[in-house]
Amino acid sequence: xxxxxxxxxxxxxxTQAPAAVPEVSAxxxxxxxxxxxxxxEVSELDAVRHYTALSQKNFSIDTHFYPLGSCTMKYNPRACxxxxxxxxxxxRHPAAPDDTGQGFLACMYxxxxxxxxxxxxxxxxxxxxxxxxxxxxxxxxxxxxHDSRGDAxxxxxxxxxxxxxxxxxxxxMCGYTAREIPTxxxxxxxxxxxxxxxxxxxxxxxxxxxSTLGVFESAILDIExxxxxxxxxxxxxxxxxNAILGKVKPGDMGFDVIHLNLHKTxxxxxxxxxxxxxxxxxxxxxxxxxxxxxxxxxxGGYRLLGERAAPLSIGRLSAHIGNAGVLLRAYVYVRLxxxxxxxxxxxxxxxxxxxLMAGLKKAGxxxxxxxxxxxxEFIVTLKRLKEETGVAAMDVAKRLLDKGFxxxxxYFPLLVAECLLIEPTETESxxxxxxxxxxMKEILAEAxxxxxxxxxxxxxxxxxxxxxxxAARELDLVWNPAQGE
Amino acid sequence: xxxxxxxxxxxxxxxxAIGVASIENLFDEIPAAxxxxxxxxxxxxxxxxxxxxxxxxxxxxxxxxxxxxxxxxYEHHIPAAVWRxxxxxxxxxxxxxxxxxxxxxxxxxxxEYQTMMASLTEMDVANASLYDGASALAEAVLMAARAHKSAxxxxxxxxxxxxxxKVVQTIVRNxxxxxxxxxxxxxxxxxxxxxxxxxxxxxxAALVVPQPNFFGVLEPxxxxxxWARANRMFTIAVVNPLALAIxxxxxxxxxxxxxxxxxxxxxxxxxxxxxxxYFGFMxxxxxxxxxxxxRIVGRTVDVDGKPGYTLTLQAREQxxxxxxATSNICTNQGLMVTAATIYMALLGPQGLAQVARTCHANxxxxxxxxxxxxxxxxxxxxxxxxxxxxxxxxxxxPVLRALQAQGIxxxxxxxxxxxxxxxxxxxxxxxxxxxxxxxxxAGHLARIIGRRFRPAPCAIKPKP
Numbered sequence: 001x002x003x004x005x006x007x008x009x010x011x012x013x014x015t016q017a018p019a020a021v022p023e024v025s026a027x028x029x030x031x032x033x034x035x036x037x038x039x040x041e042v043s044e045l046d047a048v049r050h051y052t053a054l055s056q057k058n059f060s061i062d063t064h065f066y067p068l069g070s071c072t073m074k075y076n077p078r079a080c081x082x083x084x085x086x087x088x089x090x091x092r093h094p095a096a097p098d099d100t101g102q103g104f105l106a107c108m109y110x111x112x113x114x115x116x117x118x119x120x121x122x123x124x125x126x127x128x129x130x131x132x133x134x135x136x137x138x139x140x141x142x143x144x145x146h147d148s149r150g151d152a153x154x155x156x157x158x159x160x161x162x163x164x165x166x167x168x169x170x171x172x173m174c175g176y177t178a179r180e181i182p183t184x185x186x187x188x189x190x191x192x193x194x195x196x197x198x199x200x201x202x203x204x205x206x207x208x209x210x211s212t213l214g215v216f217e218s219a220i221l222d223i224e225x226x227x228x229x230x231x232x233x234x235x236x237x238x239x240x241x242n243a244i245l246g247k248v249k250p251g252d253m254g255f256d257v258i259h260l261n262l263h264k265t266x267x268x269x270x271x272x273x274x275x276x277x278x279x280x281x282x283x284x285x286x287x288x289x290x291x292x293x294x295x296x297x298x299x300g301g302y303r304l305l306g307e308r309a310a311p312l313s314i315g316r317l318s319a320h321i322g323n324a325g326v327l328l329r330a331y332v333y334v335r336l337x338x339x340x341x342x343x344x345x346x347x348x349x350x351x352x353x354x355x356l357m358a359g360l361k362k363a364g365x366x367x368x369x370x371x372x373x374x375x376x377e378f379i380v381t382l383k384r385l386k387e388e389t390g391v392a393a394m395d396v397a398k399r400l401l402d403k404g405f406x407x408x409x410x411y412f413p414l415l416v417a418e419c420l421l422i423e424p425t426e427t428e429s430x431x432x433x434x435x436x437x438x439x440m441k442e443i444l445a446e447a448x449x450x451x452x453x454x455x456x457x458x459x460x461x462x463x464x465x466x467x468x469x470x471a472a473r474e475l476d477l478v479w480n481p482a483q484g485e
Numbered sequence: 486x487x488x489x490x491x492x493x494x495x496x497x498x499x500x501x502a503i504g505v506a507s508i509e510n511l512f513d514e515i516p517a518a519x520x521x522x523x524x525x526x527x528x529x530x531x532x533x534x535x536x537x538x539x540x541x542x543x544x545x546x547x548x549x550x551x552x553x554x555x556x557x558x559y560e561h562h563i564p565a566a567v568w569r570x571x572x573x574x575x576x577x578x579x580x581x582x583x584x585x586x587x588x589x590x591x592x593x594x595x596x597e598y599q600t601m602m603a604s605l606t607e608m609d610v611a612n613a614s615l616y617d618g619a620s621a622l623a624e625a626v627l628m629a630a631r632a633h634k635s636a637x638x639x640x641x642x643x644x645x646x647x648x649x650x651k652v653v654q655t656i657v658r659n660x661x662x663x664x665x666x667x668x669x670x671x672x673x674x675x676x677x678x679x680x681x682x683x684x685x686x687x688x689x690a691a692l693v694v695p696q697p698n699f700f701g702v703l704e705p706x707x708x709x710x711x712w713a714r715a716n717r718m719f720t721i722a723v724v725n726p727l728a729l730a731i732x733x734x735x736x737x738x739x740x741x742x743x744x745x746x747x748x749x750x751x752x753x754x755x756x757x758x759x760x761x762x763y764f765g766f767m768x769x770x771x772x773x774x775x776x777x778x779x780r781i782v783g784r785t786v787d788v789d790g791k792p793g794y795t796l797t798l799q800a801r802e803q804x805x806x807x808x809x810a811t812s813n814i815c816t817n818q819g820l821m822v823t824a825a826t827i828y829m830a831l832l833g834p835q836g837l838a839q840v841a842r843t844c845h846a847n848x849x850x851x852x853x854x855x856x857x858x859x860x861x862x863x864x865x866x867x868x869x870x871x872x873x874x875x876x877x878x879x880x881x882x883p884v885l886r887a888l889q890a891q892g893i894x895x896x897x898x899x900x901x902x903x904x905x906x907x908x909x910x911x912x913x914x915x916x917x918x919x920x921x922x923x924x925x926x927a928g929h930l931a932r933i934i935g936r937r938f939r940p941a942p943c944a945i946k947p948k949p
Contacts, residue, residue: 002593002596002597002600003597003826003830004597004600011833012833012835012836013564013831013832013833013836015564016562016564016831016832016836017832017835017836017837017839017840018839018840018843018916019839020839020842021839021842021843021846022842022846023842024731024842024845024846026845026849026868026869027703027731027732027845027868027870028703028868030707030733031703031706031732031733031868032731032732032733033729033730033731033732033733033734034733034737036730036834036835036838037601037604037605037607037729037730037734037834037837038600038601038604038834039601039604039605039829039830039832039833039834039837040829040830040833041833041834041835042830042831042833044564044566044831047566047570047827047830047831048566048569048570050830051570051571051594051823051826051827051830052570052573054589054590054591054593054594055570055573055575055576055590056575056590057588057589057590057593058575058576058579058587058588058589058590058591059579059584059587059588060574060575060576060577060578060579061574061578061579062574062575062577062578063574063575064587066580068580068583071580073578073580074488075488076577076578077487077488079533079536079537081572081577082537083536083537083540083541084540085568086540086541086544087544087549088544088545088547088548088549089544089547089758089759090756090757090758091549091552091560091756091757092547092757092758092759093552093554093558093560093757093759093894094558094757094759094760094761095554095556095558095897096550096552096554096759096894097885097889097894100547100548100550100889100894101547101759102543102546102547103542103543103544103545103546103547104543104544104547104759106543107540107543113526114527117524117526117527118524118527120522129616129617129620129761129762130616130814130815130816130817131815131816132803132813132814132815132816133616133620135813136656136813140655140659143659164803164804164815165802165803165804165805165806165807165810165815166803166804166813166815168803168807168808169803169806169807169808169810169812169813170813171808172808172809172810172813173656173659173660173812173813174659175659175660175661177808178807178808215514216514216515218514218515218516220516220519221516221518221519244512244515246524247512247515247520247521248512248515248519248520249519249522252518252519252522253519263816267488269577269578269820270578270579270580270581270816270819271576271577271579271818271819271820271821271823272576272577272579272580272581272582272588272591272594272819272820272823273580273581273582273591273613273780273816273817273818273819274581274614274616274762274816274817274818274819274820274821275616275761275762275764275816275818275819275820275821276816291655314655315651315652315654315655315658316619316648316651316652316655317620317652317655317656318616318617318619318620318648318652318760318761319557319558319617319618319619319646319648319649319652319749319760320557320558320617320648320759320760320761321759321760321761322760322761323616323761323762324758324759324760324761324762325756325758325759325761325762326761326762332536332540334527335528335530335531335536335539336487336488336530336531336533336536337487337488337530338527338528338529338530338531339523339524339525339527339528339529340529340530341486341487341530342524342527343523343524344486344487344489345489347508347511348486348489348491348508350508350511350512351491351496351499351500351503351508351511352499354503354505354511355499355502355503358502358503358504359502372514373511373512373513373514397584398584398586401584401586401587406584406587407584407587409583412804426488426489427488427489427490428490429490429491429495430491430495430498430499456788458586458587461586461587461589462586462589462793463585463586463589463787463791463792463793464586464787464788464789464791465586465787465788466585466586466785466786466787466793466794466795467785467786467787467788468785468795468797470785470786471783471784471785471795471797472783472797472798472800474785475610475771475774475783475797475798476783476784476785477596477599477603477610477611477774477781477782477783477784477797478599478600478603478604478609478610478611479596479597479600479784
């Protein structure tokens with residue numbers, strides 16, 4: 001049932017709207033709307049019941065273990081929400097003078113300072129509204145840096161083949177060509193191929209470390225020498241910072257620019273696909289190019305800095321200051337954790353991943369890089385299972401839903417066949433991980449005894465497998481009252 | 486340990502199962518030189534009680550003001566049910582609905598949202614959101630340039646929000662797209678169709694048309710959209726979604742409508758919150774849907790023929806197409822869209838129109854009160870929605886400071902963004918203001934200006 005189908009003409013919520021006012025005679029007829037939009041006419045109870053019922057059709061961290069690799073689905077502490085939503089914070093207008101927001105700006109400034117220390121970078125901007133915008137900013141700063149030196153020949157951004165799709169897409173948005181670097185058989189960047197690819201056209205290398213293959217690039221210091229040696233810059237994609245939070249700093253690895261995903265490492269809610277926040281950090285030579293606004297502490301007061309203070313900036317990314325409320329949540333999170341708590345994030349995320357990997361290995365699953373330590377995540381490959389039984393990674397993922405677990409990331413990274421990328425995070429207990437291993441073991445047995453059961457999963461969700469081909473071919477993106485149910 | 490459930494016994498058993506002696510051993514592939522520099526400057530942990538005290542003190546320090554600033558972010562009443570429901574853990578702590586069977590709640594909300602936005606704009610299709618209004622405009626400019634193929638220039642009038650223009654510049658500059666300004670008529674405050682004459686017949690991908698524009702003034706949208714079409718450009722509408730409850734929707738502009746409509750969804754149930762998170766929306770003609778960036782949800786059926794919802798047209802997106810994607814966008818603003826959907830459902834078509842009409846009536850009353858003060862006048866003659874530019878005879882900054890001392894944020898000083906307007910101030914009144922609020926502002930402004938250049942207290946126009 002759609003909300004529109006609950007609609008009854010003339011049903012109103014008078015409490016929620018101002019009393020009716022006269023027509024708008026000061027607006028010329030030709031600029032006015034002639035027929036009302038298709039919005040539902042429902043009671044407040046109808047709406048509350050409808051959307052509550054919809055929420056119950058979701059898996060979420062609050063209801064299910066959600067080991068979605070590379071997404072860091074850890075518990076989102078309620079205090080972070082409650083304290084970011086204090087009435088004065090919610091009511092403040094973004095264009096209100098800085099002196100009406102000293103409390104808010106103090107939080108922003110301290111968050112900026114903490115992120116600098118955690119990442120080992122010289123300066124941070126909180127402006128980007130998501131990881132992909134952080135990537136865009138980072139690459140735009142790399143370009144601004146080369147341009148400022150008159151080095152216009154650098155047109156290529158190097159991106160490992162294991163990288164998130166956003167990396168090459170962000171490089172292209174900044175006018176670069178993305179050039180892929182292969183991975184060696186241990187899951188590291190292929191150093192020989194990297195050495196052969198770098199040169200006077202290299203703008204930089206975008207690297208996720210630990211990588212999306214769930215391993216730490218142990219030759220990072222060699223990579224750093226190769227890229228810097230060719231005059232390129234080194235970009236750190238912070239998608240996997242959770243693995244090393246408080247333990248290792250990207251700045252120490254030689255990165256020039258980084259972005260963080262606060263909705264991953266700093267536990268702000270994913271919200272069904274956003275909002276996120278993707279602050280960027282840079283070393284001193286890139287600091288003049290940081291996106292605006294920046295938060296400064298001057299003569300005892302906090303102030304937002306704009307174009308006049310930072311004329312070389314790559315510019316603004318949002319109409320205001322970015323996703324302020326997300327930043328406030330992240331601020332509360334770092335205060336609750338403190339320095340020790342942050343170090344433990346990396347430690348226990350890593351402990352959980354290695355424990356889960358050991359458990360799945362023992363249960364008969366094949367891991368992609370058995371000779372390596374897992375970082376905060378690892379890859380199981382079901383290539384052999386598929387050959388033996390016809391059961392694919394997607395089937396196992398769907399069957400997990402029946403067992404009360406959200407599926408891991410499937411078919412990413414693209415270079416491992418039939419893969420599940422599994423990230424348990426530090427907030428899950430040993431007991432939950434054991435239950436997940438038991439469920440996986442059951443599915444393995446089912447795949448051998450009754451493969452159809454697994455191939456037709458899920459059986460218990462609100463809908464079963466959906467026809468994606470039809471969805472794309474017979475596009476139905478907007479409900480039309482004529483179509484009915 | 487905050488939010489880490491492990492007991493000492495668990496840790497011991499887990500290390501044994503892995504076959505290492507300590508957690509530190511799990512980091513042995515990381516070069517030793519990189520490990521363990523620590524975080525000496527990061528403060529120690531706070532308990533929830535201590536954090537609450539700190540945050541309450543800071544929130545209280547920020548205080549509360551009677552706000553007349555708009556300029557792209559608008560104070561509206563948000564029904565209590567909106568965030569009570571949107572903040573449910575099942576919405577809040579879910580991720581992008583890649584596993585459709587486990588995400589039907591989020592997916593159906595997005596489908597309902599797409600329907601509402603398409604209808605509000607009278608466009609064929611809408612996506613599942615972008616970051617904010619400004620970045621949505623940037624994506625629309627890129628989309629128009631992709632779809633147009635031949636032209637790499639876009640007409641971006643001076644009546645578009647200055648911050649939006651800056652953001653577009655940031656995002657498109659590295660893709661060889663040139664933004665060309667169009668001036669506004671100094672009397673009406675909107676783009677005069679004559680101002681477009683020099684660009685007629687030239688190769689541009691799009692004309693951007695804000696409605697209402699940055700000055701709160703309504704653009705002659707029919708003429709502008711028709712001109713763009715006649716000159717083989719797309720029309721990109723930048724609209725306030727709440728205003729569309731009473732203003733002509735982009736799909737009906739001129740003879741054939743706008744091609745792409747974008748804007749900021751903040752007025753639909755999203756708190757001001759110092760600037761975010763808000764959400765951007767985008768709607769377009771169906772011929773352009775494959776050029777649209779961002780997530781799109783489609784309705785389909787499952788293996789039993791039961792209707793269900795899923796992410797669709799993913800071949801446009803970065804996780805499939807990588808360097809050939811329509812945009813690098815990945816995460817959008819799902820939770821804000823959930824709130825906006827609930828907001829629109831609670832208000833309905835009548836409620837939304839009542840909010841819009843009340844905003845309009847309130848700003849007219851405010852302007853009546855303020856322009857009755859000698860030395861305060863409207864800067865433009867064009868029709869408005871819920872915002873307008875006032876011109877003072879003296880610099881705006883000290884006046885705003887004096888109002889702030891009385892607990893009033895009197896509007897946005899345009900000295901920085903539009904110096905050509907002289908001592909100009911952008912004011913807004915929404916449905917949240919009552920007559921007393923409007924009189925209070927006028928009373929204080931009269932006194933402040935009076936003190937500045939006229940000894941006698943000035944008269945306030947009586948209430949209509």
